[in-house]
Amino acid sequence: MNLSNLSILGLASDRLQWLSARQKVTSENIANAATPNYKARDVSSFETMLSGELSRGTGLVTTHDKHLTGVANVTPGVRTMDDRNATSSTLDGNTVNLEEQSVRAAEISDQYRMAAQLYRKSYDLLTMAVTGNR
Numbered sequence: 001m002n003l004s005n006l007s008i009l010g011l012a013s014d015r016l017q018w019l020s021a022r023q024k025v026t027s028e029n030i031a032n033a034a035t036p037n038y039k040a041r042d043v044s045s046f047e048t049m050l051s052g053e054l055s056r057g058t059g060l061v062t063t064h065d066k067h068l069t070g071v072a073n074v075t076p077g078v079r080t081m082d083d084r085n086a087t088s089s090t091l092d093g094n095t096v097n098l099e100e101q102s103v104r105a106a107e108i109s110d111q112y113r114m115a116a117q118l119y120r121k122s123y124d125l126l127t128m129a130v131t132g133n134r
Contacts, residue, residue: 009126011050012119018046019112021078026105029083029096037093040086040101049077 022043032038086095127133 008122009119012115012122014049015046015115016112016119018043018049018078019108019115021080023105023108023112025080026101026108030098030101030105033094033096033098033101035094038096040083040095040097041080042083042085044077044079044081048079052077 025041025043029040083095085100086097088097089095
């Protein structure tokens with residue numbers, strides 16, 4: 001049985017994927033905090049992912065099923081873009097603010113934990129409904 005077809009489990013799963021992609025981009029920002037001319041990045045909103053506006057990959061157009069798309073390790077529906085909140089820049093042109101990125105990483109971690117708990121509780125409720133056991 002594919003549990004992602006159930007709305008609450010599918011939504012929690014999508015949220016976990018989006019948060020994972022956002023944490024990856026935040027980690028890259030922190031890793032490049034001392035790189036000259038590096039621009040802080042973020043991902044498209046979760047609402048954009050759910051609406052399906054970005055459902056098609058941003059990779060190369062393929063003309064055959066066996067062609068590679070040119071996109072590696074990309075979460076479907078999530079686009080990486082310049083961080084609109086990164087307004088200040090250092091003398092070397094870097095826009096990463098380590099304090100902001102650290103706070104963002106902590107918020108993402110909390111949100112991930114909450115979504116994982118929601119997924120687990122929903123699964124437990126489904127199991128209990130089907131089996132009758134706690």
